[in-house]
Amino acid sequence: MITKDLLSFLDESTCCFTAVRNVVGRLEAAGFRRLDMSRKWPVIHEGAKYYVVKNDSAVFAFIAGNDITAGFKIISAHSDSPCFRVKPQPEMAGGGGCLRLNTEVYGGPILYTWFDRPLSLAGRVVLRSDDPLHPVTRIVDLQEPLLVIPHLAIHFNRSVNDGNPLSKQRDMMPVLGFLKEGMEKEGLLVKVLARALECAPGDILDFDLCLYPVEKSCLTGLDKEFISAARIDDLEMVHAGLSALLVSAKDEPQQPMTRVLAVFDNEETGSGTKQGAASPVLLSVMRRLNENLGGNEDTFQQAVANSFMVSADNGHGLHPNYESKQDPTNHPILGRGPVIKSNANCKYMTDADSSAVFRMICDKAGVPVQTFVNHSDVAGGSTLGNILTSQIELRGVDMGCPQWAMHSCRETAAVADHIYTVRAFTTFYNL
Numbered sequence: 001m002i003t004k005d006l007l008s009f010l011d012e013s014t015c016c017f018t019a020v021r022n023v024v025g026r027l028e029a030a031g032f033r034r035l036d037m038s039r040k041w042p043v044i045h046e047g048a049k050y051y052v053v054k055n056d057s058a059v060f061a062f063i064a065g066n067d068i069t070a071g072f073k074i075i076s077a078h079s080d081s082p083c084f085r086v087k088p089q090p091e092m093a094g095g096g097g098c099l100r101l102n103t104e105v106y107g108g109p110i111l112y113t114w115f116d117r118p119l120s121l122a123g124r125v126v127l128r129s130d131d132p133l134h135p136v137t138r139i140v141d142l143q144e145p146l147l148v149i150p151h152l153a154i155h156f157n158r159s160v161n162d163g164n165p166l167s168k169q170r171d172m173m174p175v176l177g178f179l180k181e182g183m184e185k186e187g188l189l190v191k192v193l194a195r196a197l198e199c200a201p202g203d204i205l206d207f208d209l210c211l212y213p214v215e216k217s218c219l220t221g222l223d224k225e226f227i228s229a230a231r232i233d234d235l236e237m238v239h240a241g242l243s244a245l246l247v248s249a250k251d252e253p254q255q256p257m258t259r260v261l262a263v264f265d266n267e268e269t270g271s272g273t274k275q276g277a278a279s280p281v282l283l284s285v286m287r288r289l290n291e292n293l294g295g296n297e298d299t300f301q302q303a304v305a306n307s308f309m310v311s312a313d314n315g316h317g318l319h320p321n322y323e324s325k326q327d328p329t330n331h332p333i334l335g336r337g338p339v340i341k342s343n344a345n346c347k348y349m350t351d352a353d354s355s356a357v358f359r360m361i362c363d364k365a366g367v368p369v370q371t372f373v374n375h376s377d378v379a380g381g382s383t384l385g386n387i388l389t390s391q392i393e394l395r396g397v398d399m400g401c402p403q404w405a406m407h408s409c410r411e412t413a414a415v416a417d418h419i420y421t422v423r424a425f426t427t428f429y430n431l
Contacts, residue, residue: 003227016079017208023059026246035051060285062285070303077240078277079264084103116149121209124209230410247429267383271384283391318331325378354397
């Protein structure tokens with residue numbers, strides 16, 4: 001059941017904006033109410049369920065505890081995935097009367113995995129309003145296959161399988177269709193968006209649009225043990241954290257500690273935005289909640305000192321064809337449990353203390369746990385955990401499910417690991 005729900009969630013969450021819309025829908029169905037950081041908050045009582053949205057692409061949900069000094073139990077993840085984003089004035093004429101869209105790369109995708117796939121568009125469209133400081137925002141998902149990035153035939157590049165350097169500007173332009181006689185290419189995309197939103201083209205002022213593959217998620221393997229889908233990194237962890245929070249809200253409506261799910265945006269580009277982990281957005285929400293519950297700076301500092309965060313972002317599972325890429329003694333295997341990520345140069349927030357905490361949580365949940373450390377000849381990337389600690393001095397652990405083909409247009413993870421992780425996260429929230 002949880003696996004089927006994950007597949008649906010991945011298919012519906014075609015970009016960061018639709019992902020947050022889906023999270024919000026599930027929160028509201030479970031009785032969470034929206035708060036606005038620009039307005040006065042109501043009095044918040046223990047057990048109250050609320051959420052805050054930032055820039056339409058990040059969401060922070062919480063269940064208020066009954067002891068403001070007991071601290072916060074936080075699970076963090078991110079809503080964005082590597083993709084292609086549409087540039088302003090994107091229409092470009094191509095050979096043979098083709099119409100292409102000018103795009104730029106977002107994050108670090110594996111470029112050649114995007115060739116020859118049916119693609120669509122999703123994102124945010126901003127419309128004119130009576131208040132220039134507050135335009136109207138609409139979330140859009142065109143859903144139907146509209147574009148393709150065609151690869152050059154092997155007959156024109158016989159050495160393509162020996163290595164094929166790609167130009168992001170020349171080789172990766174998606175084709176939208178043919179320019180028909182009398183058709184003006186300028187503004188054509190805006191007209192498509194206006195038709196989808198049932199508004200006038202002149203009302204559209206700007207947009208944030210992502211390309212995404214329209215193939216549905218599925219299970220593969222002899223026993224259907226693998227998940228094959230787009231955006232597994234990191235929407236699998238968003239789904240796991242959300243699922244655990246909703247179960248905890250039903251099973252344990254009141255607890256001393258405040259339970260938090262923090263879904264940031266822009267992790268794939270360094271988190272340096274107002275909705276990213278390098279901003280004070282989570283700190284602002286936590287302080288506002290502390291004040292609303294009658295606390296002060298002293299109670300807030302006590303709460304932070306008593307808090308623990310699980311920074312949930314998937315890790316690299318042992319690849320059966322590239323075993324030498326992994327550390328010789330710490331190589332997580334798909335299907336054998338969530339992974340604690342560790343790095344001597346503090347690319348992750350994990351240390352011995354926080355690793356021990358998560359191991360005990362997994363023990364309590366009856367969940368196996370693995371360890372990931374980079375091969376010493378391979379530089380590792382950072383994630384939400386150590387970026388957040390520049391804003392809040394939290395104890396915490398970096399972890400995730402092991403997966404293959406991270407940043408591919410379509411990735412692979414294990415069914416068992418997702419079930420294990422939801423169980424571990426639920427146990428954490430219910431401690």
